[in-house]
Amino acid sequence: MFSGKVQKWNKYTIKQERSLVITNLNIYNFKKKKLRRVVPIEKLAGLTKLLKSNSQEFVIHVKKDYDYRLLSD
Secondary structure (H helix, E strand, O other), X not given: OEEXXXXXXXXXXXXXXXXXXXXXXXXXXXXXXXXXXXXXXXXXXXXXXXXXXXXXXXXXXXXXXXXXXXEOO
């Protein structure tokens, strides 16, 4: 459904480049060629898009786990 480069903020608010792949079953987070995390679609609590003009920032909320704060072109 989607595959692209994004920037992820870590817990220290430092941006890190990642590849994000979204299928109908899972969300995959890759750092270079290494798989870092798989989030099943069933665990999604929601998505939040920052409405500030010219902002491409969004958050993927995961049930009972930490969220992803991301920036995408």
